[in-house]
Amino acid sequence: EPEVTQTPSHQVTQMGQEVILRCVPISNHLYFYWYRQILGQKVEFLVSFYNNEISEKSEIFDDQFSVERPDGSNFTLKIRSTKLEDSAMYFCASSGYKENYGYTFGSGTRLTVV
Amino acid sequence: QQQVKQSPQSLIVQKGGISIINCAYENTAFDYFPWYQQFPGKGPALLIAIRPDVSEKKEGRFTISFNKSAKQFSLHIMDSQPGDSATYFCAASPYPGAQKLVFGQGTRLTINP
Numbered sequence: 001e002p003e004v005t006q007t008p009s010h011q012v013t014q015m016g017q018e019v020i021l022r023c024v025p026i027s028n029h030l031y032f033y034w035y036r037q038i039l040g041q042k043v044e045f046l047v048s049f050y051n052n053e054i055s056e057k058s059e060i061f062d063d064q065f066s067v068e069r070p071d072g073s074n075f076t077l078k079i080r081s082t083k084l085e086d087s088a089m090y091f092c093a094s095s096g097y098k099e100n101y102g103y104t105f106g107s108g109t110r111l112t113v114v
Numbered sequence: 115q116q117q118v119k120q121s122p123q124s125l126i127v128q129k130g131g132i133s134i135i136n137c138a139y140e141n142t143a144f145d146y147f148p149w150y151q152q153f154p155g156k157g158p159a160l161l162i163a164i165r166p167d168v169s170e171k172k173e174g175r176f177t178i179s180f181n182k183s184a185k186q187f188s189l190h191i192m193d194s195q196p197g198d199s200a201t202y203f204c205a206a207s208p209y210p211g212a213q214k215l216v217f218g219q220g221t222r223l224t225i226n227p
Contacts, residue, residue, distance in 0.1 A: 004157075033214065043158060043203060045214040056214055091157050103148070103207075103215070105157035
């Protein structure tokens with residue numbers, strides 16, 4: 001079964017440092033997403049990406065965040081200057097364009113900011 | 115209002131029993147209602163989903179009941195098993211497969227053997 005792959009599984013970084021979280025979406029999917037889940041809380045939408053541009057973003061996705069699809073397979077989330085409150089699980093997801101067409105989440109990257 | 119309210123927060127059910135988790139929404143534009151299952155350290159995995167043109171959908175032991183007029187939908191797990199112990203999230207999307215998902219707060223389900 002096709003999978004969304006995320007690396008690394010766990011990232012520890014110092015406050016103020018830049019981090020890049022990486023994702024390989026399912027190959028024939030067209031939409032790409034990042035979500036965040038703070039420990040014990042609900043999953044929150046950050047951003048969606050389609051046709052090489054951001055299609056929608058949430059209030060959480062401020063100027064410290066950026067996304068990029070640098071080649072035909074990878075999809076990255078960059079946090080420029082991490083804060084303690086950025087500590088969370090970050091999930092990448094991808095989907096096709098038809099109903100129920102595989103809105104699939106990766107296993108996540110646990111980001112710990114110290 | 116783009117919120118989905120989920121209850122209960124936690125649920126303990128005996129093996130073989132029926133687990134019921136409820137969700138409610140306000141935005142009538144919501145069009146697609148998936149349920150996700152999440153095990154510790156893993157990403158949410160799609161369990162079952164429904165569109166508002168049907169009132170019920172069943173896949174194996176899992177059933178979604180949908181009440182469009184009340185703007186509520188629920189997940190029923192029949193013959194609950196210890197392997198069903200996980201966190202369950204309801205969600206909603208303005209358009210199936212092509213938009214963001216708005217998640218409920220989650221229900222931690224424990225099935226006692």
